[in-house]
Amino acid sequence: MxxxxxxxxxxxxxxxxxxxxxxxxxxxxxxxxxxxxxxxxxxxxxxxxxxxxxxxxxxxxxxxxxxxxxxxxxxxxxxxxxxxxxxxxxxxxxxxTDLVDSLAHGTDNASDDGRDTVRNADGKAAA
Amino acid sequence: MSLAAAASQGFLSPSGVEIAFVLVGIATLGAAVVSVTTKQLVHAALWLVVALGGLAVEYLLLTAEFIAWVQVLIYVGSVVVLLLFGLMLTKAPIGRSPDADSGNRWAALAVAVAAAATLVTVVIDAFRSTWLDLDGAVQGSAEVTGISLFRHWVLPFEALSVLLLAALVGAIVLSRINRGRER
Amino acid sequence: MTVTLAVLVPLLPFLGGVAGLLLGRVAPGYARPLAVLPTLFSLALAVTVLARQGSGQAINAATQLTPTGAQPIDLSIHLDGFATLPAVLVGVVASCVQIYSTGYLRDDPRYPSYAALVSLFTSAMLLVVYSGDLIVLLVGWEIMGICSYFLVGHYWETEAARSASIKAFLVTKLGDVPFLFGIFALADDAGTFRIQGVLDAARTGHIHHPTLIALLLLGGVAGKSAQFPLHTWLPDAMAGPTPVSALIHAATMVAAGVYLVARLLPVFLLSSAALAVLAVMAAVTMIGSALCALAQDDIKRVLAYSTIGQLGYMTGALAVGDRGAAMFHLLTHGAFKALLFLGAGVVIHAAGTNSLTAMSRMSDLRRRIPDAFWTMTVGLAALAALFPFSGFFSKEAVLRAAETAAEGHLHHVPSAIGWTVLVAGLLTAMLTAAYATRLWLRTFMGSAAPARPTAAEAPTAGEAGSGPDVEPVPEHTHEPAAMRWPLWVLFIPALGLGTAVGVLPDYFDGGSLSPTLITSVLGMGLALVGILVTYAAWRAATEAHLRAHVAAVNAALDTDAAATEAIAVGARRSVEVPDPADPGQILLGPLHGPAAHGFHLDAVYYTLFVRPVLGAASLVRFLDRDVVETYVRGAGLAPRLLGTVVRRAQTGNVQTYLSALLAGAVVLAVLVAVGA
Incomplete structure (x- = not known):
């Protein structure tokens, strides 16, 4: 074959x-x-x-x-x-999509609001 | 699919085994394609059974009997059952669900077609003039496989049993409901 | 043994200074003993070294410090009369200043660091004096510079002190750059950094570029010894505390430049051009500074200009090739100028101002501070070179050397140089006597205006002058003993160092230093003329303007001496109004205005150097901020924009990532396949 x-x-x-x-x-x-x-x-x-x-x-x-x-x-x-x-x-x-860059895409994960704001603050501090 | 169909036309001394292999292959491939494209989730699992069973037949045609039976036993017998249980436990909708495919579909299609084109080109180019000799001693009977497995592959075999045990424990730990901690 | 003692001489104040810096904050109680005792021990050791060494053969001891690849640097000591005598002078003045400072800066919170810096400075000066290696000498030279910077800026709360310290530092560094190159060029020609080796090379004619080297070295000498045209920092440096002015800016550091030329004089003698430059420098410095001194209102600035002038005498002596005379004048000048500065500190403390105009309104200064009165009188007499005070003998030694050169007796010194120095020296002798007299009359022979003085003066000078039965502010009836006794210690050499004129030649090159008849008569005569003319002018001016009003700013008198001076330093600008009762104004006539401002040299320098530098700085700032930084910002902006774009790819969707990954893998596989 x-x-x-x-x-x-x-x-x-x-x-x-x-x-x-x-x-x-x-x-x-x-x-x-x-x-x-x-x-x-x-x-x-x-x-x-x-x-x-x-x-x-x-x-x-x-x-x-x-x-x-x-x-x-x-x-x-x-x-x-x-x-x-x-x-x-x-x-x-x-x-x-927890790995999303919330700064570029906004928050689209309603269940993680608290963590998202923390990440937002971090992202702003880093920027 | 069209390539496989073209191959089935037989440009190189088509034997009975080859014809059978190509036909079963077409069926297997068709079942696989339906399995990844159907909108009904449970049907996808059932079409997977067809595809895996077709592969078991292909193994038989390649004289690997033992593997063919193992394929039927483990995949068709247990893995697909597990998958069905998973679908039910995650409350998968019965019937057509319009959002079975994600928005990534077209990118996925492009990647898959490109990969298929590349792989098929390379494989055909590489094995254009290679033939399998299926007429000699049986390659994959239970006896031959058992001898080689327990003579040359004992250590990996045993290590694999430990891995299975670990997976078993892991699966239990992951999936049990820890009521004490939640409340 | 002598060498060991000599090594200890600079080492002791250094250790004291380091300990003072380390302990000053932790244990302020130790600051005074740590400042005074090492200096006193060092003085004792310096005297011992002088006694053991005597006028004998020079001692050289060296140990290699570091090989440099070319000429090695040695840690060496060169002991002869040129080293041991100034070391004793440094020790005496430093000891007096340290003791005086314990009283003068009694309540100063920064006293520990101040005393430690003075100790460090003393150590550096002794190192310069004893060192037998030019690089080690340079180390001491630069340590002195930085200590001077810190000490001038002691009252850094005042703008004047801050700018003065920076000015002193920058101007002396400006001289130090050519100085450094001069040392390198000298060592390159001589093949060694050792002073003895350099002198041997000079004797055997191995110095190939004597003019270049001498002129380069002169840059550093002019900066350090405040000779024209780099003298402008010294009058401003009077913003430092008075003891610092006495030690650093009168007796020792400014003499270091002269000392260095004296040590390396054989090199300078190889070049007539360098000697001519030195002579012109000395002549301009002498006459110009004497004119300026005659016009100053600040007692310390008068003394500062007189220091510049006396250093001009020393460089003049060096220009005519007589380093014995220069060192003699260095010794006597160190003694009487330190005395004058310490006395001026007492006067400023008692008067509450450093303005001569204000002092001339106080009639009782000589009664309130008799110690300062008597010692300063002798010091001024020595400055004016009156017989038999020490200044007379040293100045006559300089004039005698100039006369010898002028008559053409020295084959390596052209007679024109001798004439320049001689004429300038005689002229300066007259001017010196004039400003010394003016200082004395204005400070101690003041007469209070009978009318009630202004409100500002009311609590101090006015009441004190209204009658002997009214006691002045009681704190000022007596200065602390620590501020009085150093005056009397320095009084002795200021009075009697002239008697050493017969002994000193043995320590130096052997040429006689005793005065000759012609120059003595000429010098004394001119000095007397200066004194009499000034006195007459003072009488006339005082009669005419007895009631002239002056807006003197008096510091509150219940503070300690240093605080008084700090306030006076800060208020100096406000009291600089011409006083019609000033005899200097009558004597100088139209020259008075320019002379009071140092002939506007600062303004010239500002136009010539400071403004271009400032312009260049603003250009550089423009280039840096608007040109270079644009690229820097662009380099930051481009990745940021790229990041914003790439960030869109971070969807969080694993399938997207995986698609990209696999697409990349396929592309790579295709590339590899095609390439193969």
């Missing part, structure tokens, strides 16, 4: 996952897209392992490890999202 088939499929899957990560609003959907990207990598690993006929089967072993780590990652990621949701009442990525 031509190696280009799995390689191109992996590349395209990766880019689809990339689009999901960048475009999705719900953070759980972002996590799903991350899974897609990981799987694309896994496909590459398996394909190259088969191609090289590695005596140690490094590609397949690594794939197994990646799957395991992905499982751990999804567990931790989900609990973080849950925590954020519990604290903020939302899990939307584009509303978690």
């Amino acid at each position: 031509h190696l280009v088939y799995p390689a191109v499929l992996a590349a395209l899957l990766f880019c689809v996952g990339l689009y999901g990560v960048l475009a999705r609003r719900n953070s759980i959907l972002v996590l799903m897209s991350v899974e897609l990207m990981l799987n694309a990598v896994n496909l590459n690993l398996v394909a190259f392992d088969v191609w090289l006929r590695d005596a140690l089967h490094g590609g397949q072993a690594l794939t197994l490890f990646t799957i395991t780590i992905a499982a751990a990652e999804i567990g931790i990621g989900l609990s973080i999202v849950l925590l954020v949701f519990r604290n903020r009442g939302t899990a939307d990525v584009d509303r978690l």
Whole structure:
């Protein structure tokens, strides 16, 4: 079989996952897209392992490890999202904007008024 | 997608395995695309199941059986279930939600298409004349994988178990509701 | 042994001064002993060194201080008559001044730092005197300059003292720059910084640029010794406390320039041009300063101008190649001028003013302060060079040297130089006698106006003058003992130092210093003429203007001496009105106005130097503020604008950041791929 088939499929899957990560609003959907990207990598690993006929089967072993780590990652990621949701009442990525430069954009995070004024004062002092 | 379709036309001695691989690949890719574009959040998770299952079939076609089953067990069996639970716990709306995509959509599309173009160009350019030999000894049976895993990769394997334990504890600590402190 | 003692001489006041500076704030009680005792010990040691050294062979001791790559700098001592005698003078005057200051600045809160600075100054002067190395000498020279700056500005609350201290510092530094280059050029020619080495080189003819070196050195000498044209700082420096004027601006520091020329005279003798410059400088300084002294109203400014004139005598003696006479005059002048200044301090304290006009309205000054009266009388007689006081002998020594040169007996000194110095010296002798007489008459022979004086004078001079039975303010019947006894100590050398005329040549170059008949007769005659003319003019002026009113400003008399002077310094400008009863005005005629203002040299300097410098400064300020700073501001503004733009990118949205990051990664990958 031509190696280009799995390689191109992996590349395209990766880019689809990339689009999901960048475009999705719900953070759980972002996590799903991350899974897609990981799987694309896994496909590459398996394909190259088969191609090289590695005596140690490094590609397949690594794939197994990646799957395991992905499982751990999804567990931790989900609990973080849950925590954020519990604290903020939302899990939307584009509303978690505490890193915004409030001087340039104004305050758009109503739940953080107090902290924003403190940051405003700091920003003015620094400017 | 059109590239993969073009490849399926078969310009290089298309074998049965290749044809099957390309077809399944198209299905997988389509499921993935739908998964990242659908407006219904729960559907996205279900389309993800399709995409991951398609990948498991691809693994089988690449003679990596053990990994294929692991893929089905862990991803389809647990990860997607976890994701669904997550969606429910965060009160994701059932049905079409018009704001499923953020305002960053067009930038994301541009980046993704550019990355895809670059990667596909590079990959095709690099592996234009490389073939896989699938006819020899089976590469990924449970026996072969088990031997290599427990002969050469024991130490990483054990370290991974510690990592899993840590993730387990971490997830519990993060997600439990500390009522005593809140009140 | 002698060397060890000599090292201790400058070291003791230095340690005392440092300890005074460190302890002044913590333990003010120690300030007085720390000021007086090291100076007294140092004096005793200096006398011991003089006695042990005697007129014997010069002692040289040196240890290398630092190699410089070219000529090394040595920590060396050069002991001969030119070092040991002035050291004793410095010790005597410094001791007297320190003791006097304990009384004079009794209640001054800044006394500890004042005393420490005086100690430091004493140490620096002794270092200059003993040092055998030009660089070490320069160190002492500059320490003296900075101490002078601080001490002149002691009453820094007054504008006059502040500007005077800055002026003194700047003008002397102006001279020090060529001085420094002169030392370098001299060391380059001689191959060493050691004075002994320089003198050997001068004797063997290894100094290749004597005129250049001598003229450069003369810059520093003119600045330090207040010779024309750099003399303008000295009269203003009288804004400092009187003891400081006595020590620094009369007896010691201003003599350092003369001392240096005396030490390096063989170098100067190699260049007739330098000697001619020195002679002209001396002549102009002598006559000009004597005329100015005759017109001054401030008692301390009279003394300051007289100091300039007497230093002119010394440079005149040096110009005719007789350093023995110059050093002799330095010694006697140091003694009687210190005496005069300390006496003037007492007078100012008692009169509550430093204006001669105001003093001439007080009839009882000589009764209230008899110590100052008698000692100052002798001091003025010495200044006027009357026989048999010390000034007579030293001045005759100078005149004799000038006469010898004028007759052409010295092959390395042209006779024209001798004539210049001789004529100027004789003329100045007459003028000196005139202003000394004027000072004495105006200060001590004043007569109170019979009419009731103005309200300002009422509590002091008026009542005191109305009759012997009315007691003046009781605090002024007696000065503190610490202010009286130094006068009598200095009285002795002022009176009797002339008797040393037979011994001194052994300590110096050996040429006789005793007066000759012609110059004695001429000098004494001219001095007597000056005295008599002044007396006549004074009589005439007093008769004519007995009742002339004067707006004298008297300080409140219940303060201590230093505070009185501080007030007087601040009020000096307001009492500078011409007094018709002034004999100086009759004698000088139309010259009086210019002379009272130092012939407007300050105004000339202001036009020539100060104004261009100020213009350049404002130009530089314009360039700095409006040109250079524009770039600086632009350099700040551009990043700020850029920052405002870039700040828009800080949306806080992680996906935006990630998009930018990955887009960058793609671009890089494409670039790498294309490049490969």
